[in-house]
Structures are given as structure tokens and as C-alpha cells.
Amino acid sequence: MAKAIPSRSENYSEWYNELIKRADLAENSAVRGCMVIKPYGFSIWEKMQRALDDMFKETGHTNAYFPLFIPKSYLSKEASHVEGFAKECAVVTHYRLKNAEDGSGVIVDPEAKLEEELIVRPTSETVIWSTYKNWIQSYRDLPLLINQWANVVRWEMRTRIFLRTAEFLWQEGHTAHATADEAMAETRQMLDVYARFAEEWMAVPVLKGAKTPNERFAGADDTLCIEAMMQDGKALQAGTSHFLGQNFAKAFDVQFLNKQNQLEYVWGTSWGVSTRLMGALIMAHSDDSGLVLPPKLAPIQVVIVPIYRSEEQLEQLSDKLKPLVQQLRKAGISVKYDDSDANKPGWKFAEYELRGVPVRLAMGGRDLENNTIELARRDTKTKETVPFDGLVERIQALLDDIQQNIYQKALQFRQENTFRVDTFEQFQEQIEKGGFLLAHWDGTSETEEAIKEATKATIRCIPFDQEPEEGTCVFSGKPSKGRVVFARAY
Amino acid sequence: MAKAIPSRSENYSEWYNELIKRADLAENSAVRGCMVIKPYGFSIWEKMQRALDDMFKETGHTNAYFPLFIPKSYLSKEASHVEGFAKECAVVTHYRLKNAEDGSGVIVDPEAKLEEELIVRPTSETVIWSTYKNWIQSYRDLPLLINQWANVVRWEMRTRIFLRTAEFLWQEGHTAHATADEAMAETRQMLDVYARFAEEWMAVPVLKGAKTPNERFAGADDTLCIEAMMQDGKALQAGTSHFLGQNFAKAFDVQFLNKQNQLEYVWGTSWGVSTRLMGALIMAHSDDSGLVLPPKLAPIQVVIVPIYRSEEQLEQLSDKLKPLVQQLRKAGISVKYDDSDANKPGWKFAEYELRGVPVRLAMGGRDLENNTIELARRDTKTKETVPFDGLVERIQALLDDIQQNIYQKALQFRQENTFRVDTFEQFQEQIEKGGFLLAHWDGTSETEEAIKEATKATIRCIPFDQEPEEGTCVFSGKPSKGRVVFARAY
Ligand SMILES: [Zn+2]
Ligand SMILES: [Zn+2]
Numbered sequence: 009m010a011k012a013i014p015s016r017s018e019n020y021s022e023w024y025n026e027l028i029k030r031a032d033l034a035e036n037s038a039v040r041g042c043m044v045i046k047p048y049g050f051s052i053w054e055k056m057q058r059a060l061d062d063m064f065k066e067t068g069h070t071n072a073y074f075p076l077f078i079p080k081s082y083l084s085k086e087a088s089h090v091e092g093f094a095k096e097c098a099v100v101t102h103y104r105l106k107n108a109e110d111g112s113g114v115i116v117d118p119e120a121k122l123e124e125e126l127i128v129r130p131t132s133e134t135v136i137w138s139t140y141k142n143w144i145q146s147y148r149d150l151p152l153l154i155n156q157w158a159n160v161v162r163w164e165m166r167t168r169i170f171l172r173t174a175e176f177l178w179q180e181g182h183t184a185h186a187t188a189d190e191a192m193a194e195t196r197q198m199l200d201v202y203a204r205f206a207e208e209w210m211a212v213p214v215l216k217g218a219k220t221p222n223e224r225f226a227g228a229d230d231t232l233c234i235e236a237m238m239q240d241g242k243a244l245q246a247g248t249s250h251f252l253g254q255n256f257a258k259a260f261d262v263q264f265l266n267k268q269n270q271l272e273y274v275w276g277t278s279w280g281v282s283t284r285l286m287g288a289l290i291m292a293h294s295d296d297s298g299l300v301l302p303p304k305l306a307p308i309q310v311v312i313v314p315i316y317r318s319e320e321q322l323e324q325l326s327d328k329l330k331p332l333v334q335q336l337r338k339a340g341i342s343v344k345y346d347d348s349d350a351n352k353p354g355w356k357f358a359e360y361e362l363r364g365v366p367v368r369l370a371m372g373g374r375d376l377e378n379n380t381i382e383l384a385r386r387d388t389k390t391k392e393t394v395p396f397d398g399l400v401e402r403i404q405a406l407l408d409d410i411q412q413n414i415y416q417k418a419l420q421f422r423q424e425n426t427f428r429v430d431t432f433e434q435f436q437e438q439i440e441k442g443g444f445l446l447a448h449w450d451g452t453s454e455t456e457e458a459i460k461e462a463t464k465a466t467i468r469c470i471p472f473d474q475e476p477e478e479g480t481c482v483f484s485g486k487p488s489k490g491r492v493v494f495a496r497a498y
Numbered sequence: 499m500a501k502a503i504p505s506r507s508e509n510y511s512e513w514y515n516e517l518i519k520r521a522d523l524a525e526n527s528a529v530r531g532c533m534v535i536k537p538y539g540f541s542i543w544e545k546m547q548r549a550l551d552d553m554f555k556e557t558g559h560t561n562a563y564f565p566l567f568i569p570k571s572y573l574s575k576e577a578s579h580v581e582g583f584a585k586e587c588a589v590v591t592h593y594r595l596k597n598a599e600d601g602s603g604v605i606v607d608p609e610a611k612l613e614e615e616l617i618v619r620p621t622s623e624t625v626i627w628s629t630y631k632n633w634i635q636s637y638r639d640l641p642l643l644i645n646q647w648a649n650v651v652r653w654e655m656r657t658r659i660f661l662r663t664a665e666f667l668w669q670e671g672h673t674a675h676a677t678a679d680e681a682m683a684e685t686r687q688m689l690d691v692y693a694r695f696a697e698e699w700m701a702v703p704v705l706k707g708a709k710t711p712n713e714r715f716a717g718a719d720d721t722l723c724i725e726a727m728m729q730d731g732k733a734l735q736a737g738t739s740h741f742l743g744q745n746f747a748k749a750f751d752v753q754f755l756n757k758q759n760q761l762e763y764v765w766g767t768s769w770g771v772s773t774r775l776m777g778a779l780i781m782a783h784s785d786d787s788g789l790v791l792p793p794k795l796a797p798i799q800v801v802i803v804p805i806y807r808s809e810e811q812l813e814q815l816s817d818k819l820k821p822l823v824q825q826l827r828k829a830g831i832s833v834k835y836d837d838s839d840a841n842k843p844g845w846k847f848a849e850y851e852l853r854g855v856p857v858r859l860a861m862g863g864r865d866l867e868n869n870t871i872e873l874a875r876r877d878t879k880t881k882e883t884v885p886f887d888g889l890v891e892r893i894q895a896l897l898d899d900i901q902q903n904i905y906q907k908a909l910q911f912r913q914e915n916t917f918r919v920d921t922f923e924q925f926q927e928q929i930e931k932g933g934f935l936l937a938h939w940d941g942t943s944e945t946e947e948a949i950k951e952a953t954k955a956t957i958r959c960i961p962f963d964q965e966p967e968e969g970t971c972v973f974s975g976k977p978s979k980g981r982v983v984f985a986r987a988y
Contacts, residue, residue, distance in 0.1 A: 037629065038572070039616065042565035044629055047644060050562045072540045075532035076618075076649055076665050077588075080595070082528070084604045094595035098567075099606050100618065101591045103653040105570070105584035114574045116589050116615055125606055126529065128566075128590065128618070139527065139534055148840070154537060159566055159649065163593040175566050350638070 013362075015296040020240045024291060025169070031299050031363050033286070034169050041167035041174030048363065049286065051307040053177070056285060057157065059209050059304070060179065063201050069153045069181060074135050076159075077126035082134040086259040089133065092226020096163040098128040098174075128161040133227060133252070133278055136182045137260040144184060144274055146265045151194070152184040160282075170287035171244075171498050178282035184274045186266065188253070191275035192230075195251040198279040199232045202247035210285065211302040211415035212236045212292045213422055214246055215444075215493060217469030222453050225278075229253035235468045235493065237422045238291040241442020243468045243495035246288050252276035287498070292418050293387075299364025300387055302414050303407040308344045310336060310403060311365045315353050315372035322347060325371055328396070332369075335400050341407070361386060366410050367403060387414055428491070432482050435494070439463045444495050446474075448488035450481035459483050465494045503852075505786040510730045514781060515659070521789050521853050523776070524659050531657035531664030538853065539776065541797040543667070546775060547647065549699050549794070550669065553691050559643045559671060564625050566649075567616035572624040576749040579623065582716020586653040588618040588664075618651040623717060623742070623768055626672045627750040634674060634764055636755045641684070642674040660777035661734075661988050668772035674764045676756065678743070681765035682720075685741040688769040689722045692737035700775065701792040701905035702726045702782045703912055704736055705934075705983060707959030712943050715768075719743035725958040725983065727912045728781040731932020733958045733985035736778050742766035777988070783877075783904050789854025790877055792904050793897040798834045800826060800893060801855045805843050805862035812837060815861055818886070825890050831897070851876060856900050857893060877904055918981070922972050925984070929953045934985050936964075938978035940971035949973050955984045 013026040028034055033049030036042075045053060061071070077100060084090045104120030107113070129135065136154075143149060157179045164172050181198060185191040199216055206214045214234035224231040228250035236246045254273040257263070263271045293300040303309050312333060314325035326347065336343045344365075346356055353370065360368055368384040368391075375381050381399065384391035387410050394402065425443035429435045438445055449455060449467065459482075460466050470492045479488045503516040518524055523539030526532075535543060551561070567590060574580045594610030597603070619625065626644075633639060647669045654662050671688060675681040689706055696704045704724035714721040718740035726736045744763040747753070753761045783790040793799050802823060804815035816837065826833045834855075836846055843860065850858055858874040858881075865871050871889065874881035877900050884892065915933035919925045928935055939945060939957065949972075950956050960982045969978045 035629075035632075037565045037625070038569060039565045039567045039625075042567060044565065045563040047560040047562045051560060053563075054561060070537040070541060071544060072537045073535040073543075073667065075527045075529045075534065076651065077529045077532060079528060080604060080606075083595075090595075090604055094597075094604060097593065097595050098590045098616070099592040099595065100588045101606065102589040103587065105573075105580070105587050105589065105617075107584075114570060114580055114584060116570075116591065126588070127595075135527070135529075139525075142525075161566065177563065 089227035100126040137256040155181040180280045199249040213419040217471040243497040247281040249279035298362030301364035310367045446491040447482040448479035450486035579717035590616040627746040645671040670770040689739040703909040707961040733987040737771040739769035788852030791854035800857045936981040937972040938969035940976035958983045
């Protein structure tokens with residue numbers, strides 16, 4: 009067996025990288041900053057997609073598909089939008105290769121230069137609003153509730169698998185509404201969908217709140233977000249939902265006739281989550297032995313390993329275990345039956361631990377005699393011998409229990425690592441140890457930036473569920489009406 | 499109501515374009531050759547994806563994701579591959595925009611030029627085989643059975659929605675095997691999967707066969723394909739499955755230790771279907787009133803329209819119809835209940851006809867009295883008044899019947915438009931009328947090209963299920979061992 013992965017306390021960052029590699033989740037490709045999502049990693053992403061897609065459809069959205077390429081002039085139409093994305097764009101300038109005349113190989117054909125350069129979409133507001141212009145004439149065409157699953161490209165200089173990659177996969181919702189209130193309700197609704205997904209599926213508790221103007225999406229009037237805490241105490245923004253006001257409608261001249269037969273600009277929202285969620289999932293729950301996956305997103309929920317000394321014994325065990333596999337599958341549980349003789353049981357146990365399979369069943373000769381089975385759970389790393397009969401119900405209940413337990417553990421961790429700080433000295437001391445700091449802030453960008461400069465902490469959000477509380481800014485001493493959440497972040 | 503779409507006999511090409519537009523399937527975007535797939539069109543594509551994905555998984559494949567960008571040097575490694583794709587590549591040369599110094603707007607930053615240009619993938623063999631090199635060491639790592647759902651870009655000069663677009667959506671399977679036989683069996687298996695999908699889901703009969711060397715995929719030793727006949731008698735290649743031999747393994751040095759502990763090059767396959775299938779689906783079945791969709795791929799299978807003269811009557815009808823909606827949904831049937839007062843029943847009938855909803859139910863006051871309902875089927879455009887009781891079973895059976903009927907109709911059309919021709923004069927005469935021509939061919943590329951030059955017909959495939967038959971080439975008079983399928987094609 010290969011050597012163990014580094015422990016979290018030893019080197020959190022290396023632990024993350026090694027875990028992704030060893031659990032076969034993803035790897036860096038030959039193209040700088042672009043990743044290959046391997047089959048095991050992708051099967052987790054597929055489960056996320058399916059659950060999210062169902063939630064989008066339940067809330068009235070349909071999927072569509074818009075072009076990968078955006079004409080440069082489109083990207084430029086909304087001023088703050090282009091400002092936000094221009095520095096990290098992949099630009100297509102030519103449409104053909106040819107053989108070099110000197111026989112040195114294949115080169116870009118200089119005669120095949122595009123009249124207007126195309127940007128590989130970093131996000132699709134511009135191409136979508138240019139399309140919506142033709143789809144929206146009257147209030148009867150609203151609301152327009154569309155989502156797309158797509159790849160996007162942002163030419164980040166410092167990349168990290170899943171957390172920040174040049175190309176990533178995501179969904180982007182883009183909706184159009186007749187009123188500001190309705191658009192704001194949609195913005196909030198989709199944030200709630202994301203929070204529900206994070207908590208109920210990923211078992212990751214999140215804070216919901218608004219970004220400060222500094223941290224808003226380029227082109228939005230308001231950006232809402234969910235923030236999760238990783239095991240090193242750092243924050244990870246897990247999803248954002250933007251209230252776009254009429255900014256893109258004005259940039260692309262999208263107006264509609266209202267019920268009073270007057271022309272008005274349309275109100276917009278956009279919202280997205282990405283393969284970054286994979287990073288959050290890994291970092292929120294996993295331990296020094298490998299992945300810990302919530303059962304609802306685990307590609308394999310139960311692995312069954314027969315422990316045998318002879319072909320004959322394997323056959324006896326299989327006669328007993330294969331009907332169990334069928335019963336579990338019938339109950340909607342995904343099961344792997346691993347009777348391969350290429351590896352020993354100990355190796356298999358370590359391997360499935362590394363891959364985060366929530367429940368492991370092992371059965372040997374003595375179990376066969378006793379009509380028992382060994383049941384191990386990945387989250388607590390405990391095991392017990394249980395009666396063979398009634399296993400399906402036991403496992404169904406156990407999977408629910410594990411899902412809850414993982415969530416509770418993460419929630420408790422966040423609570424233990426959330427601190428109210430009232431002086432900048434406390435702030436500076438605590439931020440070195442990690443965690444969320446609830447502190448008063450005077451509401452200015454200057455103070456926000458000065459704190460970031462001094463501590464590398466940013467305002468993760470102005471939380472929704474905070475009680476109003478008069479106080480003074482932890483940095484400037486000026487008056488404040490409530491605490492905001494500071495943290496160092498991914 | 500807007501004017502009718504052009505009829506097929508009047509202008510087949512315009513009929514196709516207008517149908518796509520009027521049924522809200524897709525539209526051209528501002529980026530030349532790139533399409534927007536609209537929600538209704540996309541929901542059909544989603545159903546195709548789901549069915550195909552299930553079939554891939556049943557045959558042991560898993561999904562993964564590989565980068566959008568391919569370094570230019572990778573594309574060049576397999577000689578015939580780059581030859582095939584170089585002429586239609588979107589090339590990324592820069593990674594940043596900036597504000598022009600003269601204030602004229604946003605320009606490409608000349609200082610942000612990539613050292614090596616990146617190609618937007620036209621297909622992923624090169625990037626995938628460069629990755630497989632690290633995944634495959636021994637026969638134990640084989641077979642590797644991976645699929646990816648992705649967007650690809652081929653800078654086609656003449657584009658046509660769904661049939662040939664610069665960007666399109668597809669799946670591409672890429673498998674690696676220890677032996678040529680196993681790779682060939684996989685190539686054939688996936689062709690069979692495609693044929694089954696085309697016939698059982700799309701209700702489109704297909705011919706299975708091999709391409710001539712001329713028409714092979716760039717980099718393949720053998721290309722198998724399924725070919726469908728459209729209503730204008732032209733052929734449409736609906737899916738291809740390639741036996742890659744060891745070509746990509748050699749280009750990317752992918753070797754494995756076999757059971758005898760010897761190094762060997764790996765054998766490969768790739769296979770794909772794309773949003774082109776949407777074009778095939780539309781052109782195979784639809785009529786002058788609009789789309790005709792097979793029930794298995796119809797986003798809405800049954801539409802129910804209450805016909806009322808007063809609010810009170812609407813309520814009576816709703817009391818009767820809403821429980822029916824629930825029962826149909828419970829039976830797994832997708833239903834739309836359209837009681838909106840924005841449009842009259844006649845308008846609704848035409849609209850759902852245009853959109854290809856397989857079954858329409860309409861109920862008015864008299865039906866209410868008689869406990870009956872009007873049932874109309876889209877494929878035959880017939881309607882009848884039937885008892886309200888027992889509707890769920892009746893509709894389940896009807897949907898199956900429609901699925902079969904559409905297939906049989908397409909099959910009969912193909913049979914009526916397939917001709918054995920034995921002289922080149924017959925060939926030339928018949929090809930003008932359309933259809934598949936079964937003719938003897940001498941097996942040379944010269945003859946194949948001469949026939950294409952003279953008639954615009956290509957060899958669609960050397961069909962698998964053809965009886966061996968001695969004969970003489972319809973063009974050259976040289977000996978031939980069997981007939982091949984000629985047609986003009988999309
Ligand atoms: Zn936040
Ligand atoms: Zn063919």
C-alpha cells in the first residue's frame with residue numbers, strides 16, 4: 009500500500025491536494041489551470057447536478073443553451089462588467105491552422121484572422137441579455153426563468169483544483185422580471201435553494217448574507233451569497249445570487265410593454281454554483297484517512313467485502329451476500345460488491361475509506377456461522393457486529409444518521425470557531441487562529457480594505473440572521489449598526 | 499395567428515428553418531454559426547441525453563470531464579487527425595483584454611500573448627490520450643470506458659441549425675483496450691447502442707454499416723455509422739463509432755504491460771452523437787403543420803384543454819380534469835393543463851400541433867354532460883370522442899401506439915425510397931428524385947469521387963446486413979462483391 013496522505017494538521021494544503029489525487033477525484037491537465045475531472049470525482053458532481061437541477065425545475069426554471077463565444081463588443085457593453093472580467097479572458101483571434109511553409113509544423117494561419125475577436129465566456133450575462141432582447145416584448149413574456157449548465161473560462165493566475173481553475177463547470181441561472189421586487193424575490197429564492205442544497209445534500213452548514221459593494225459581482229446591484237467554513241477555519245463562498253437591477257437590460261436595450269402599455273426596462277437576476285462545490289465538500293468533512301462523503305452524494309453508499317480463505321467459502325459467502333446486494337439496490341441504495349482477489353481485505357478497507365464510502369459491510373466464516381455481519385461507518389470510524397437479518401432497514405436508517413451526523417459535526421465546528429471580537433487586537437489575534445469573526449464595521453470600503461491589508465481577512469457577508477446591535481467599528485471606532493462576518497477565504 | 503409555415507413540398511429547406519423557429523427549438527446567435535438552444539428545444543435534447551446516458555452506463559461506461567483547450571502541439575501529434583481538423587479550428591492566442599490607450603474601447607492586450615496557442619477542442623482524442631498515458635500502466639487498468647458530455651467547436655463555413663454549427667453539444671466516448679478484438683467489439687457495441695436509441699427512442703430507422711476509407715474519421719482505422727433517411731430522401735449520418743487501432747496510443751506513447759509482462763500499445767475507440775440528432779428528429783417525422791415528436795422524447799406528452807364559456811363552466815371542467823392530470827402524472831406521463839384565457843382553443847390546438855405534443859385532450863360542456871372527452875393524436879391528425887373513464891390506460895396504450903406508428907411510417911418511407919440500381923443511367927435518374935441507392939461499387943476511392951463529382955451522391959455506408967452478391971460497378975464496370983448505399987446527404 010502507498011504511504012498515507014499528509015495529515016490536516018501537518019499540512020492542510022498538501023492534505024487537500026493529495027486527497028484529490030489519491031481518491032481519484034481530479035488532476036491537473038497539460039493546459040495550465042485546466043483540470044481533468046476523473047470518473048469518481050465526476051460521479052459526485054453528477055449527483056450534485058441532478059439534485060440542483062431538480063430544485064431549479066421545482067422552482068419553475070427550464071434549461072437552455074447559449075453560445076460559448078462572446079463578441080468582444082458585447083462584453084464591453086456593461087461598463088463595470090467588462091472591468092471585472094477583462095483581465096482574465098481567453099481570446100479567440102483566428103479560425104484556422106495550416107502547415108508552415110518551411111515544413112516546421114502546424115501554425116496559426118495569419119489569413120484566418122477574425123474581424124472581431126471572440127471571448128470564451130467567463131459568464132454569460134452579455135450573450136444572454138442580447139438574446140433576451142428578442143424574446144421579451146410584453147409583460148406576458150415575463151418572468152423568463154432560464155438556467156444553463158456550461159463550462160466557463162477565467163484566466164486565473166493562481167489556480168487550485170476545484171477551488172480556482174481556468175476552466176470550470178457550473179450552472180448559471182439568468183432570469184428576467186417585470187418588477188424590482190419580483191427580481192429581488194427571485195434572487196433571494198435561489199440563494200435559499202443553494203443554502204438548502206448545501207445543508208441537506210452536502211451536509212455543509214452555510215451563512216446566508218449580502219456581499220459588501222466591494223465584493224459584488226461585476227454588473228450587479230446586490231450580490232447575495234452562502235459562506236461555508238472549512239476545517240482550517242477559512243471561509244469558502246459556495247454560491248452567489250445576484251440582483252442585476254436594470255443594468256444589463258439598459259446595456260442591451262431590453263424593454264417591455266407593461267400592463268399600462270408603457271415601455272420599461274426589464275429587471276434581472278443571475279445565480280451560479282460551480283465545481284468549486286467539490287472543493288467545499290472535500291474540505292468540509294474529510295479526515296486524515298481520506299474522503300468523508302455525505303450518503304446523499306456518495307457514488308457508492310455501501311461496499312460489501314466478503315472475507316474468504318477458499319473458493320468454496322467465497323461461494324458460501326456470495327450465496328448469502330448477493331441477495332443482500334439486490335435487496336439494498338431495490339431499496340434505492342447504491343452498492344458495490346467487491347469479491348475481487350487482486351487485493352486483500354485490509355487493502356480494500358483502506359481504499360474505500362480513502363474514497364469516503366459511508367458504510368462498509370464485511371463478512372467472514374464466523375459471521376456466516378453466527379448469521380452476523382461486520383458493519384463499519386466511515387464518519388465515526390466505528391464498527392460493530394450486527395445481526396444479518398433486518399440489514400436493509402438498519403442501513404437505510406444508518407445512512408440518514410450519517411448524513412445528519414456529518415452535518416451536525418460541521419455545524420458544531422463552525423459554532424466553536426465563530427467568535428465575537430470587539431477590539432482590533434482581539435481581531436488580529438483571533439484571525440491567525442482561523443474562524444469566522446463577528447465584528448462591527450463602519451460600512452466604508454476604506455475600512456474594509458484597510459482590514460484586509462492588515463489581516464488578509466475579508467468581509468464574507470453581512471449576514472441576514474444577525475440581530476441589529478449598536479456598536480463601534482473594530483478598526484475605525486466609528487459607529488456601526490451591526491456585526492458582519494470576517495474571515496480569511498479560499 | 500401567424501401565417502402557416504411553408505410546406506415541405508414547396509420548400510423543404512425553408513420548412514425546416516421556419517419549423518425550428520416557430521416551434522421555439524433554437525435560433526442563430528450573434529456569433530456566426532453558433533446557435534442558442536431554446537428551452538423547448540433543450541428539453542428534447544435533455545431527454546435524449548438522459549436516455550443515452552443510461553444506455554452508456556448500462557454498458558459499463560462512466561462520465562468524466564477533460565479540458566476545453568488543446569495545446570496546438572497535441573493536436574499535431576497524430577498526422578491524419580490534425581490534417582482533418584486544422585482547417586476549422588478556433589484558436590485562442592491571448593488571455594487578457596485591456597482599455598485602449600486612445601480611449602477607443604476594450605482591445606486585446608498584446609502583452610498577454612500565449613506562448614503556445616490553444617485550440618478549442620473540435621474533438622478530444624488528443625487531450626484524452628495524453629491523459630490516458632498516465633492512467634494506463636498494466637492490463638489491470640484496462641479496459642478504460644469513459645464518456646464525456648461536452649461542447650465542441652468546428653469552424654464550419656456553411657452552417658445550418660442543429661445539422662452543422664460552429665459550436666455544438668455532444669457526447670464523446672473514449673475507450674482503451676488490451677486487444678484489437680476487444681476494441682472492435684466495443685466499436686460495434688456502441689454503434690448498436692446508437693442504433694437502438696435512434697430506433698426505440700427517436701423512432702428513426704437506421705442503416706448500420708462501415709464508412710469507406712475516404713469518409714473515415716481523421717485518425718481512425720475504421721469508422722462505423724448509422725444512417726437515417728429524411729423526408730426529402732436525403733441521408734443524415736446520425737452517429738459514428740470509430741475503431742482507432744493503435745494510432746492515438748502510438749502518437750501519445752500509451753503502452754501497457756500485458757499478462758505476459760510485455761509492453762504493448764493500447765487499442766482505442768471513440769464514438770459520438772451530437773445535437774445533430776435534433777435535426778434528424780425534426781426532419782424524419784414532422785409535417786406541414788409542425789413538429790411530430792415520438793412520445794418517448796416529447797417534453798409534453800399530453801395537453802389538456804378545457805373549453806369553457808364562463809368561469810363557472812371552467813370550474814366544473816377543472817373539477818373533472820385536474821384529478822385526471824394527477825392520475826396521468828402518477829402514471830409517469832408528462833401533462834400540461836392549459837386553462838389560460840389569453841388564447842382561444844383553436845389557437846391552442848394549432849400551437850400544440852406546431853410543438854408536436856403527441857396527444858391532445860379537449861373537454862367542453864357537452865363532454866361534461868356525456869362523461870366523454872375529445873382525444874386527438876398528433877401523428878395521424880385524427881380525433882375521436884371517447885369515454886372519460888379508463889383514460890389513463892387508454893392514453894398509456896395510445897402513446898405506445900404512436901411511438902410505434904411513427905417508427906413504422908418512417909421505415910415504410912425508407913423502404914419505398916430505397917432502390918437497387920444497376921446502370922449509371924438509372925443511378926443518375928434516380929438520385930435526382932432522392933432516396934438510398936443500392937449499387938455495386940468497385941471499391942476504389944477514384945470511382946467513389948467520380949460518382950460524387952457527377953451526382954453529388956456519396957457512399958453513406960457499406961451496410962452490415964447486405965447479402966454478398968457478385969456484380970459489376972455501376973460506374974466503372976469493374977467487378978464488385980456487394981452493393982453499397984449511395985445517397986445525397988446532409
Ligand atoms: Zn457571504
Ligand atoms: Zn453509414
